[in-house]
Amino acid sequence: MARNTEAASPTAPQDIVEAAGMPVGSGNMKPEYDTRLANEDLAPLRRQKWSWYNIFAFWMSDVHSVGGYVTAGSLFALGIAAWQVLVALVVGIVIVQVFTNLVAKPSQKTGVPYPVVNRAIFGIKGANIPAIIRGIIAIAWYGVQTFLAAQSLNIIFLKFVPGSAALLEHEFLGLSALGWISYAILWVAQVALFWNGMEVIRRFIDWAGPAVYVVMIVLAVYLVSQAGWENVSFDLSDPSQPDVGFWGSIGLMFMAIGIVVSYFSGPMLNFGDFARYGKSFSAVKKGNLWGLPVNFLFFSLLTVITASATVPVFGELITDPIHTVERIDTPFAILLGGLTFVTATVGINIVANFISPAFDFSNVAPHRISWRMGGMIAAVGSVFLLPWNWYSNATAIHYSLGLLAALIGPLFGLLIAGYYVAAKQRIKTDAMFTMSETGAYWYSNGYNPNAVKTLLWAGIPTIVLAVFPKMFADLGMVDVSWIGNFTWFIGCGLGYFFFVLFERMDPRVPTFDGETDGISDGTIDGAAATADSEPPAISGEIPVQQASSR
Numbered sequence: 001m002a003r004n005t006e007a008a009s010p011t012a013p014q015d016i017v018e019a020a021g022m023p024v025g026s027g028n029m030k031p032e033y034d035t036r037l038a039n040e041d042l043a044p045l046r047r048q049k050w051s052w053y054n055i056f057a058f059w060m061s062d063v064h065s066v067g068g069y070v071t072a073g074s075l076f077a078l079g080i081a082a083w084q085v086l087v088a089l090v091v092g093i094v095i096v097q098v099f100t101n102l103v104a105k106p107s108q109k110t111g112v113p114y115p116v117v118n119r120a121i122f123g124i125k126g127a128n129i130p131a132i133i134r135g136i137i138a139i140a141w142y143g144v145q146t147f148l149a150a151q152s153l154n155i156i157f158l159k160f161v162p163g164s165a166a167l168l169e170h171e172f173l174g175l176s177a178l179g180w181i182s183y184a185i186l187w188v189a190q191v192a193l194f195w196n197g198m199e200v201i202r203r204f205i206d207w208a209g210p211a212v213y214v215v216m217i218v219l220a221v222y223l224v225s226q227a228g229w230e231n232v233s234f235d236l237s238d239p240s241q242p243d244v245g246f247w248g249s250i251g252l253m254f255m256a257i258g259i260v261v262s263y264f265s266g267p268m269l270n271f272g273d274f275a276r277y278g279k280s281f282s283a284v285k286k287g288n289l290w291g292l293p294v295n296f297l298f299f300s301l302l303t304v305i306t307a308s309a310t311v312p313v314f315g316e317l318i319t320d321p322i323h324t325v326e327r328i329d330t331p332f333a334i335l336l337g338g339l340t341f342v343t344a345t346v347g348i349n350i351v352a353n354f355i356s357p358a359f360d361f362s363n364v365a366p367h368r369i370s371w372r373m374g375g376m377i378a379a380v381g382s383v384f385l386l387p388w389n390w391y392s393n394a395t396a397i398h399y400s401l402g403l404l405a406a407l408i409g410p411l412f413g414l415l416i417a418g419y420y421v422a423a424k425q426r427i428k429t430d431a432m433f434t435m436s437e438t439g440a441y442w443y444s445n446g447y448n449p450n451a452v453k454t455l456l457w458a459g460i461p462t463i464v465l466a467v468f469p470k471m472f473a474d475l476g477m478v479d480v481s482w483i484g485n486f487t488w489f490i491g492c493g494l495g496y497f498f499f500v501l502f503e504r505m506d507p508r509v510p511t512f513d514g515e516t517d518g519i520s521d522g523t524i525d526g527a528a529a530t531a532d533s534e535p536p537a538i539s540g541e542i543p544v545q546q547a548s549s550r
Contacts (some may be wrong), residue, residue, distance in 0.1 A: 055287020060209025092260025107272025138167025
């Protein structure tokens, strides 16, 4: 079998390729790296300098969105007491925090993104399987989030450009002319932000998260002042619903926990794409602590206060912040609120649905697809999916994205089992960039059969549980559709169990016992030391750039 023996060229100052928009040379492209597996976007970072605040701001951008607002508000309408919802929110988000820390560690320690880490588990070629699955999901939701942000922009146009109302009468492919204009504006804006690279994105989310909070607090204070604090009730449940009783409320609490974890399952799976920039694992964990339990709980309280105040102010419960701002109907409120929710939605879109497929698709063919090109594939693909046509169709989402999303749990459980149990947190970073058939992660023709079998054994039952209960309920048969809220847990557990089982029956993942050179063993902070006080590089071949004193 013919193999590409061309070695990767060392990075030179004049090279135009950049590491995911980082300064030239940020990716440690070693001469022996195979060009079919490596480019500066995917290579280990020379310097990892994100602080805990950068990670905290990432989660603020991920939480602050129209979808996050509606999701948090919907939990308070499940029919259980407000304190039970808060308990479920805290439990759910702590679970997210714990699992996010688990998936962050291998990427922070090696300095490579999520799809590259999977090479150690799935094999050099097999890593494209989880990358493509996650990439397709991100493309679809990228289109949806852009459409939701366009709805906010539509409101601004209709308020300040009266003639724009005529554009609503013309429609093409299911979207009005005004909708196309708003969608195009946001599409271009997001691409421009993405194109400028990770450092610009980092600065954007550092600013966007706090800015959205300020406006949301102002909105909540305004509505409460209009309603009167004594008229605000935190019980958003429908009074016409029958009392569910004690055990019924416990079941609904577990359902709320499942909804919270499922909501964050996508960015949680590929969080390594961001954790790789963390200057230490402790900084990543601190950012996750402030960005998940603290941030999400405060956001949820702010959400329920705002939603609750809409009842006495407008005479009905409004859980969509775009509609809330629209009902205030003052030019300043519409302009400020509309732009805020545009900013919030762009923030979550960039961090959750743009960067992930950029790395995922680049991983498929690094010598042909850069990080920027991978992102553009996602951006262009999102338009062709015409997300506005199927977003309002719950059945379409369920049988398309629901099927793919059911695989996120198994992929997560598989990665955790592979890194912490099979590999014992020991990865040979350089071995993830060679196509040699004698390489540690070549396995069987580039695929780890244990990982592929696990995905089938864990994925098929999870897909069945995600798809068929709703089908049975729609046909008037037994309704067990509630189980759909727990498919992530089921899939994660199955993925973990089967991979551990198969690796014990037929061990494939190497642990490199007795080796030290070039090994990330889970104790050294990052691919290279980023400050004088930090540990040395994991490999003597990786040049360490000392941090300048400030």
